[in-house]
Amino acid sequence: MSWLKTVIGTEKAVIAMCHLRALPGDPGYDSKKGMNWVIDKARDDLMALQNGGVDAVMFSNEFSLPYLTRVKTETTAAMARVIGQLMGEIRVPYGVNVLWDPVASFDLAMAVDAKFIREIFTGAYASDFGVWDTNVGETIRHQHRIGASHVKTLFNIVPEAAVYLGNRDIRAIAKSTVFNNHPDALCVSGLTAGSKTDSALLKVVKETVPDTVVLANTGVCLENVEEQLAIADGCVTATHFKKDGIFDNFVDESRVARFMEKVHQLRG
Incomplete structure (x- = not known):
């Protein structure tokens, strides 16, 4: 039995993304609408995901x-405010992802009692x-310094919009990442949010x-x-749950419900 069962409550878990709108300091932030609008939209998406039956959410x-x-x-700080105001309404296990900063993700997880984080922890990329570098040794030491050893780590080993600077195949990356870092999960991605994860690549990682x-x-x-899900132990899903399957849109509860009905059928 994997930690998915003990932490999230099921194998073949569906972790749904709750995408926060642009925040203070972001180029797309709407200061006229302000933070209350961001919180309201996050609440709407959270409710649609939960009512649709997802197993967990990740902000x-x-x-x-x-x-x-x-x-x-x-x-x-803005993410902590949003999640803090929603905590009384969250009914499923939840995690956080501060793009793309694993140290900040651990800090946020501790502030809001999140169960897991997803990040780019390892590697160097163009x-x-x-040029994108990481320092996993320092990041994991920070995790333990702040008392976050219980927070599960989801290592994205195929970063979106990036390629490894070293000429290594996915088997070597998966094997050395697990040996050196003891991640709680490996995440296999497509090129961008909403891009299909290559099933052949997924199969290679799982077999490795x-x-x-x-x-x-x-x-x-x-x-x-x-x-x-015939290959993977679970999935992280976002774009498909949005109206018309479009990244910029808000969550459509009916799409979530249809997807989760299919997942329950697959679980038997």
């Missing part, structure tokens, strides 16, 4: 585009955000590290969830 600053690899204090939880991290939808 992220998805609309903080373009992303920083070391976020500003105002971003973490990316849309410039069969004792580690492997999640399909992007692009899982009603049409491919059977194929993806």
Whole structure:
């Protein structure tokens, strides 16, 4: 039995993203609408996801585009305010993802009692955000310094909008990531949010590290969830749950419900 069962309550878990709208300091932030509007929209999406039956949610600053690899204090503070105001209404296990800063994600997780975080913890990349380096040794030491050893770590090993600077295949990456870092899960992604995770790639990762939880991290939808969950231990889903399956839109509860009905059928 994996930690998905003990922490989230089921194997083949569906973790739904609750995408926060642009926050103070972000280029897209609407200061006229203000933070109360951001909170209201986050609440609407959270309710639609929960009412639709998802197993868990993960809050992220998805609309903080373009992303920083070391976020500003105002971003973490704003996310803490949003989640803090929603905590009394959250009915499922939840995690956080401060894009793309694992130290800030741990800080936020401790502030709001999150059960897991997803991040780029390891590797060096050429990316849309410039040359992107990480320091997993320091990050994990920070996790333990602040008392976050219980927070589950979801390692994204196929970063969106980035390629490894080193010439390593996915088998080597998966094997060394697990050996060196003991992640709680590996996330396998497509090119961008909403892009399908390659099933062949997913299969290679799962076969390479069969004792580690492997999640399909992007692009899982009603049409491919059977194929993806036949390989992966669970999935992280966002774009498919939005109106018309469009990234910029808000969550459509009916799409969530249809997807989760299919997942329950697959679980038997």
